[in-house]
Amino acid sequence: MSLFEAIIFGIVQGLTEFLPISSSAHIVITQLVFGYTFPGLSFEIFLHVASVLAVILYFRKDLWRVIEGFFRFVAKRSPKDRTQFYFGLYILIATFITGILGILLEGAVGNWMKTPPVIASMLTITGLALIFIERFHKYGDRTEKNMSFKDSIVVGLGQTLAVMPGISRSGSTLIVSLLIGLQRETAVRYSFLLAIPVILGSTVLAIGDFSAEMVAYIGGLNLLVSFIITFVFSLIGIVWLIDFLKKSRLIYFAVYCFVLALFVATMIDPATVMDVE
Template identity: 75%
Template sequence: MTLFEAIIFGIIQGITEFLPVSSTAHIVITQLLFGYTFPGLAFEIYLHLASVLAVIMYFWRDLWNVIQGFFKFIFKQSKEDRVQFYFGIYILVATAITGVLGKLLTDTMGEGLKTPGMIAGALTVTGFALIFIERFHKTGDKNEKSMTFLDAIIVGLGQTLAVIPGISRSGSTLVVSLLRGLDRETAVRYSFLLAIPVILGSSVLALDDFSAEMLTYIGPLNLFVSFVVTFFFSILGIIWLIDFLKKSKLIYFAIYCFVLALLVYTMIDPDTVMDV
């Protein structure tokens, strides 16, 4: 891998991780364009760690409030910490559902998830979901205080679909949260905080893929540069998405998904091996 390619991978991962356009699909497509077949999931997970570091730094106050309130309620049973305790529980519930069902779906379908047809179809579904939630669904008024276990379960099920390249994790959690009646601020906060345990959990499961082979294949400098670039552009992606949601501009992301789906379906050879 060249330094230029490492920078491109970092930019692609950073920008697309939190936008509702599927970072996994973009990484798969970029690999195909550059002709790479990375050993295992290590490099993809490595870049995701840079993205989750960006989330932690950007939402550190929210994260700290949830963690602090969670444990204070356990040990002190204080009413003022009850909301943060249950919000933490809702994060854990959705994460557990995604972890178990996502693993089953991946083990069942395997490489079938990464075919051009599957990616194009998933991007199309993402686009229609974004249009529906913006144009035809009235935003609810639920917040952390009025969320329920059922909300967390359904969001977790929606997030599970993001194991399919082309289904955006941030997009699926955001759409399902809004469908469940969460207000936009709570839906965005919930979606971003959910990314932390999901990505960290995926990293633990992929530890076996981190090896000297990956270091040799990609190169120490390229790994460092791609991590830094991913972190920087993840911050930009977070800021950009929050700004777009305030202006209700999800339709633009939907159009992008449709265009990308068409390009993937018509321009990528379905016989290409996508071992990522």
């Protein structure tokens, strides 16, 4: 891998991780364009860690408020900490569901799902879901104070769909959160905070894939550069998305998904997948 390619991978991962357009699809597409294949998910997970560090930095006050309120409620049962306790619990429940189902589905999600036809199909589904939530569903007004265990279970199930390249993790959690009636700001916050335990958990499970061969294949300097670039562009993506959603609509992301799906279906030869495996 060249330094230029490492930079491109970092930019792609950083900008797409938290947008509802599937970072996994973009990473796979970038691999196909450059003719790379990475054993396991080690490189993807490596870049995801940079993205989650960006979330932790940006939402550090919100994260600390939830953690502090959670443990203070456990210790003192203070009514003022009740909302943060349950919000933290809902994050854990959704993460647990995603983790268990993700492990069970891991064997079924093979290289065949990283093919252009599958990616194009999943991107199309993502686009249709974004159109539905924007055009045909009335936004709710429930905040974390009004959430329930059922909400966390449904969101956890929705988040599990992101095991398929082309289905966005942030998009699926955002869409499902809006479907169950959460207000947009709460849905966005819940989606971002859910990324932290999910990505960290995936990192722990993927530790076995990290090896000297992987570092040698990509290059130590390239790994460092792609990590830093991912972190920086993840921060840019977070700030931009939050500001964008205050002014604009999800329909624009749907259009992008359709255009990208068309590109994948028509411009990327499925045979190239066999060449890089």
